[in-house]
Amino acid sequence: MAGIPPTCCACPAFQDNLCHIFTEATFANALQDTAVDDHFAPARRLIWRAGETLERVPVICQGWAATSATLSDGRRQILSFLLPGDLVSAALIFEPVSQSSVDAVTDLRYRAFPRAELKQALGRTPDLLAIVSRISADENARAERLAIDLGRRGAAARIASLILALAERLRRRGMMPDKTMDFPLRQHHIADAVGLTVVHVGNVLAEFRRAGLLEINERSLTLADQPGLSRIAAEL
Amino acid sequence: MAGIPPTCCACPAFQDNLCHIFTEATFANALQDTAVDDHFAPARRLIWRAGETLERVPVICQGWAATSATLSDGRRQILSFLLPGDLVSAALIFEPVSQSSVDAVTDLRYRAFPRAELKQALGRTPDLLAIVSRISADENARAERLAIDLGRRGAAARIASLILALAERLRRRGMMPDKTMDFPLRQHHIADAVGLTVVHVGNVLAEFRRAGLLEINERSLTLADQPGLSRIAAEL
DNA sequence: CGTGAGCTTGACTTGTTTCAACCAACGTGG
């Protein structure tokens, strides 16, 4: 795993196996750069529908995406946001059929790896298996955490929690050096992620702003009072 | 995987790799019955707390259990119910520290397998790796489904959904031949599983009973009108 | 016989949704 190949997300902490950082680099390494292919998608475009078959395993390179499920009546639940370096889903390494839809939040660049080669590499390289199992456990932990939030916490706690989690993930990959982060999410993204209405999300965010907890302008978010936000997220 | 060893859950359909059935048998096989040990726990007992370290990987043999997370203020979210044959968590094969608490719903028998041997077997046996990845994907799908239910569906739909899912899982392992199933859950289990209050769950169940959708008495539940329940679960 | 766990019911409160109107920013085509 030594010798980082040129990669699209320039992260400092390659050794950090606690997050998904550098999956792309790792994969490219394991596959010795055979047969990868790049793709682009503009913001707001749906990339795959749930149930579609993907012959290749995609990894996000640039931009944000969201995985979601849509109910018959149009209500939507976002299950996770994908940041640069994220594997779209560990399950896709083993099963070609996508369980959820994926759409681009911002303009997006992603790279797709051939599944067969990946599975082989998995048998060859115990390190890679460890990483994939880690990623998989991580995905699961995130899904369970979401269920806990949606089941047992109020609107403010959910929203604060989401923002802090995103900040933390960005920090881990060196994309948030100070208190300000890129924040391409619209209110409807947040609403669909935390299981609330756009209107209500707007109200809570306005409340946060009034309380001096955060500032949002032009696609960037500043954590003006992180301890305060954390307190709300904990909802003691 | 041929040659089913004597096992505690006597399921008919061994080939069904869509569910967790026979994990115990599979594991015992892969490990050639070395160093398994059995445990018992009475109903209502907490078995592990979240964060505890488990040196062995547990599989449910008899009875029902629940994995849950508890918030600082005492609110609880049940993340999954464990039925006979279920691996408690695929993540435990790789990481010894449990992410959630587990408690016994009924009197419980479970069996614990040594992690090291299990991991070795995983390298040796590609079949076993396939099974484990399948189980892991399944767990994740269930967690995501829970998030969707909690985030975007009403009380009745969530409860109907839970009951139907349990019925389906029991059917798969041959534990529900007709319209009636063992149902050891208390209303507070259901409440914690679907993110509602005990009172509200009681009301909805009463409503279901009045509408002739189901009957519950003495720890058994009869699906009097499954199509009706499914309609409510779909919440068209 | 008493105690605690579990279920049911009713009145009231709270959090969230729904509906609606309005405004600002932006891109597109006439």
Place this chain on the structure above:
DNA sequence: CCACGTTGGTTGAAACAAGTCAAGCTCACG
């Protein structure tokens, strides 16, 4: 250059779903 539709955000009032509080009940268990 302006007119226009689309997308996103804000605010307020009314409707609704679910939570809280409280009481009374059964049943199992010691």
